[in-house]
Amino acid sequence: MVEVTVDDRSLELPVWILPGHADGSMTIHLGYGRTRTGRVGSGSGFDAYRLRTSRAPWHVAGARIRKIAKHYELASTQLHSNIGLAPGPNEEPGFGVEGVEAERRHLVRVGTLEHFRQEPDFAQHMGHTPPEGLSMYPPWDFPGYAWGLSIDLGACTGCNACVVACQSENNIPIVGKEMVAMGREMHWIRIDRYFEGELEHPHVHHQPVMCMHCEQAPCEVVCPVGATVHSSEGLNDMVYNRCVGTRYCSNNCPYKVRRFNFFKYNDTETPVLELLRNPDVTVRTRGVMEKCTYCVQRINHARIEAEKEERQIRDGEIQTACQQVCPTEAIVFGDVNDPESKVSDAKAKPLAYDILAELGTRPRTSYLAKLRNPNSTLEES
Amino acid sequence: MTAPGKPPIVAPGHTPGSVTDQISSIVLTRMPRWWWAAFGASFALVMMLLYALTKLVFEGTGIWGLNIPVGWGFAIINFVWWIGIGHAGTLISAILLLLRQEWRTSINRFAEAMTLFAVACAGLFPLIHVGRPWLAYWLLPYPNTMDIWPQFRSPLVWDVFAVTTYATVSLLFWYVGLVPDLATLRDRARQRLAKITYGFLSMGWRGSATHWHNYETAYLLLAGLATPLVVSVHTVVSFDFAVGQLPGWHATIFPPYFVAGAIFAGFAMVITLAVPLRTLFDLKDFITIRHLQNMGKVMLATGLIVAYGYVIEIFMAWYSGNWFEEFMILNRIQGPYRMQWYALLLCNVLAPQLLWIKRVRSTPALLFVVAMFVNVGMWLERFVIVVTSLHRDFLPSSWGMYAGTRWDWAIFVGSIGLFLALLFLFIRFLPMISIFEMRTIVPKTQAREPDEVSP
Amino acid sequence: MSKAATKPEFALMAEFRSSRELLHAIEQSQAAGYTQLEAYTPYPIEEVWEALGQHKSKLPLIVLIGGIVGAFTGYLLQYWVSVINYPVNVGGRPLHSWVSFIPVTFETTILFAAGAAVLGMFALNRLPMPYHPVFNVPRFALASRDRYFLAIGSWDPKYDRRATEEFLLGLDPFEVNEVAS
16 A cells, blocks of 8 residues: 655545556546445445645646555456556566467457558457357257347447446346455456556456357356356357356356356345335346356346237347447347348448457357547557 | 285185174274364364355355456365365276276275265355356256256256266265165164164165176176266366466367376375275274285376376477467466465475385375375466466466465365365265175185184 | 973974084084074075075066166166156256266166165065074074074974974084974
8 A cells, every 4th residue: 555645635545557657647546435425335436525625636746656555456347458568577466368379369350540551350260169060069040039249349438337337227136345356256248458568558458248148058058057058149158046056157158258246246135225126137046056147037028029010129129238328339139030130231241350259159249340540640559 | 816025905814794894893982082073173273164065155255265257266276176186986897897996995985975065065166256146047058037058068068967977877886886885884784773873874785696796797887977977077177267268278289288287186085095094993904005005006097197188288288389378388487476386386296106115105205295296286286277268368467466364274275174074974884895795705815714713 | 491381382492502413413414304494504505505506696687677766766766857857958958968867777677676685685584573492592592692492393394393403412512402483
């Protein structure tokens, strides 16, 4: 921890050094360290208003910083660091390996506009995608709808709106700092953040990751009780009341999008909290696995409406919660069997790619590579 | 019968009568004081286990150190460790019987008991490791309320079949082996309760020629069935990992490497138990240096197979050209859990090399030390396979760390207590050496006319 | 040895000190025309049951049948559950994933065969049988230690209480006892 002193006022704060932050400056968040906000808010974080004056509400110059012998635990869901850079000589062991690995595995694919003009499908050549039909198993048909999703990494700004929307839509419990620090966060969708380039001025890439609804799902095969199976529309269904909680599915999920109720996280006793929840979504109990359902309740709602009107579900009629709130419309959901749908259109683009396709999982969620158009006077590339 | 220079299987001077009296007297007389102390201590550990399990069921799997990505931890490590230990008992009683290794006779009974108790400890873990232990029976093949059956493609269901079959067959094998000895105890016991109990359990065994004929056929057939079974059980356990697509799990070497590791671990445990028992109960006449030497040799051989497995894992990571595999190995060597891996190499690869030296094989204390190294090393091996593979898999954004909590340790140590408590009860109530088989081999191993005994 | 007052005795039983003596006695008894013989030994001796004319046990056949039943039960259960009763797409694998069905089939084969071996052995040996006349002889307790017994059943056509006792005593036993029924 450090002690920050502005004039005669000082505050003890934990620090987190992030790539790309300007030298000689620090960012302090306001709004924490409250003392009378009840069980959730009290005692979390540090009150930065103590450094703020009406003369300098947003920027203070001349702050002094001093290292103090105190320890404070920070909880984060994104512990990996930069990509494209090996760990430096002064970095602690292990630090930086994540970045090197993330780059080598081509999880987030980025190119420049120039590169795209020369080789439009460069993203598809960065990884190793097995050809369609290369399988020991006969293919399954999905004659009706076949739901799929596409995420445009170029459009994603990493704003986290999708994470919050998903949390409210799907009754996802908030587990608290201790659980997050142990790696037990429950978010069904997460934003993987990657830094690329030099530590002083890196590029930041964001990649929302949720259940890929793999057609050859590794999680389903290993479930001993059939609690996760495929629907006829290609959804990787999670049957909560059948789940006994072996966690084998999560171990075998290469995308690590499954979340486990290690404790009874949901408060089902307090009556007023019932109003908080979405009545269309099961409230999960302790000991079961959960994950993104592609908002199956919305799919079923639309299906009922369509069947009442004796028609097909129209493209765009179903919006997943994450898609609905995305300010840049980076997320597109729809029927991949319908060649006219927006999602089919997105998946047909040359920038479209699947992550970890070499494992043969055949994911239904795919990505559009990010394109940058750097100004040559500002950046050498 | 003994080759010159080799210690005998049974010390000289024994007759069928003397082995019967000496072995049955352990059960039929009072236990020494240390037995009460030892049983009391292990029983206290069982109470700790029960306390930890109660807490687990009331509060949830979260009291352990598990997280996402490390969804399996101590429970699965302990499961594989215990079931591996169990394998030596079946190997000694079945495979060595088929191979006509007569030296197995004096160690097979308690090795089989060790199998049963190790399987009992192992069987505990799959039940409690699930998030909702009260529903673990859904893995059994029966249609539940929703008319749903288990999903037979899952290695965990194979595990259920393999482990229950193994437990059942081991129990039957053990019980069948005990029947003539229970009859012996029935005939020797003086207390009425003991007479009735042993009489009830021996089912009226008379030792007639017809009995022995069918018995010997059954025993041989059971040995023939137990042999492929024991190989299949650890193969199926290895499938829990090998069928997954995780680097560090997904390897075709796993079945043979696991089976060898199981025998390795099991023999280490047999030595761990045999060395103190032969001293405490004065059984040096029956569990001789020859037995210890032979077990040392088996441990050395299986240890070398296990070491080969380690080497092949590294070789395949490089040879496959699969970066995920290569990274997994690099992470084992350089990653945050590298110390566990080095300790594993010390315990499982370096320490057993001492067994090349005959003096080590013939000195009970040294053999005991090597066996303790192997016991620890095999636990670490499963830790490396389970945790080191899981904690850094495909997506670096999801990597994490894992450490067992005090509840993880309480349950692990408690399971050792359960194992020991069962073992002490076994020593108290049942003959730890097969009496009738000793009667069989005594005539063959003694130079003088075997059947001539004074009335 | 006191004679049972009302019921006729079950058999006469001679006690021997070695298996050699026992084998010799069996030979002599058979030569003398006795057929209802039973020998009791403290450990299995192949020559004894061979001498008594028991060559093949029915047990291997019982075990084979058990194994075959087990294999079919295991495989058909999985087939019926996965293909007929509850067909569902699991990870894109075929409904009839026969490769995945092998481990369970193997285990049920072993389980049923082993069960057949144990139950078959007890059935062929007529066990459990808590009471048997031979236990009436106090010295029979040594059959589970180091003594060898030969019994001639009283239902043997050539059996005669006195003559048979004389005959057995002629075989140089340690003792001859009457087995009360």
